[in-house]
Amino acid sequence: MSEPSAPREPGESLVALRDASYAYEDGPTVLSGLDFDVTEGRALALLGRNGSGKTTLMRLLSGGLRPEQGGLTLRGAPVTYDRKGLTRLRTTVQLVVQDPDDQLFAASVEQDVSFGPLNLGLTDAEVRARVAEALAALDISALADRPTHLLSYGQRKRTAIAGAVAMRPRVLILDEPTAGLDPDGQERLLATLQGLRDAGTTVVMATHDVDLALRWADDAALLTPSGVRTGPVAQMLAHRDLLAQAGLRLPWGIAVAELLRAKGLSAGAGEEPRTPEELAALTAPAMPGASAG
Ligand SMILES: Nc1ncnc2c1ncn2[C@@H]1O[C@H](COP(=O)(O)OP(=O)(O)OP(=O)(O)O)[C@@H](O)[C@H]1O
Ligand SMILES: [Mg+2]
Numbered sequence: 601m602s603e604p605s606a607p608r609e610p611g612e613s614l615v616a617l618r619d620a621s622y623a624y625e626d627g628p629t630v631l632s633g634l635d636f637d638v639t640e641g642r643a644l645a646l647l648g649r650n651g652s653g654k655t656t657l658m659r660l661l662s663g664g665l666r667p668e669q670g671g672l673t674l675r676g677a678p679v680t681y682d683r684k685g686l687t688r689l690r691t692t693v694q695l696v697v698q699d700p701d702d703q704l705f706a707a708s709v710e711q712d713v714s715f716g717p718l719n720l721g722l723t724d725a726e727v728r729a730r731v732a733e734a735l736a737a738l739d740i741s742a743l744a745d746r747p748t749h750l751l752s753y754g755q756r757k758r759t760a761i762a763g764a765v766a767m768r769p770r771v772l773i774l775d776e777p778t779a780g781l782d783p784d785g786q787e788r789l790l791a792t793l794q795g796l797r798d799a800g801t802t803v804v805m806a807t808h809d810v811d812l813a814l815r816w817a818d819d820a821a822l823l824t825p826s827g828v829r830t831g832p833v834a835q836m837l838a839h840r841d842l843l844a845q846a847g848l849r850l851p852w853g854i855a856v857a858e859l860l861r862a863k864g865l866s867a868g869a870g871e872e873p874r875t876p877e878e879l880a881a882l883t884a885p886a887m888p889g890a891s892a893g
Contacts, residue, residue: 611639612675614771614802615661615693619670622660630656633670634828636821638771638804643797645813645833646806648823649847654806655698657823658773661804662695691720694764698775698806700756709735709751709759710744716767734766738792754785761789765796772796773804778812790816810837810851815874822846834872853879 617636623629630653659665672679706712717727735741738758778786820836824845857872873879
């Protein structure tokens, strides 16, 4: 049986786990013998059921946890877990945890977002520039002086992401960033992430939302009991067996594309509608010579 995990886009492996295993003390073995690459420029969605190991994998990739066997590499070089090695890792890879209250601790938004850059020993002017840039990217410049504990949940979430963005990471890893956001907040976050991607940041996101993953990601990694399977998102999320193993539903866009193809309407590979607007464009009758107005 051919599995969709083999083909990979060419691109440099930025951060990777090699033959990595991890078990929590008094807990289960979560990952065993895992090879996993975050490829430069490829937006990656991590999907899998509760307890499948998404958060654990993200903490291993960002250096918060250390593999018991195997190791982590940064541009091919083994990461060392001393101060120097971890500083180097954290200027490349930043993790935003799911609950902003586990991340925010300073009194004000600006202080919180300043914390990482200050710890890098940058000048005050450089710190101010980075903080202003991160607040603008997350559309929270107006909240700079607000006490973090008085912010709404969505505002706290944006503040936590700004703290990571202020480190100007090459890889931004987000644990369920859209959970708890309203539809407009989700759209704004996706637009923000698109801006970061356009500026060269590689973004990794854990999510339970297959439709969001199809729409947003280039690649998907599915955490199944038999291992982690990675490949192009539309291919991975059309694979019934893998979806069942990972406890996921078929995305609407894939189901619609299959139906359109069965009806003889075009929806070739890569043409899966990812939004209602794309579906409308795909099914609109071709109107040669039609023009607006
Ligand atoms: N600190 C811990 N100590 C012991 N076991 C843990 C710890 N953190 C997680 N686990 C266990 O490790 C496994 C993987 O958990 P993890 O949080 O990585 O899953 P997840 O895919 O992120 O789940 P969710 O979708 O619920 O966020 C689970 O069985 C969990 O109970
Ligand atoms: Mg989790």
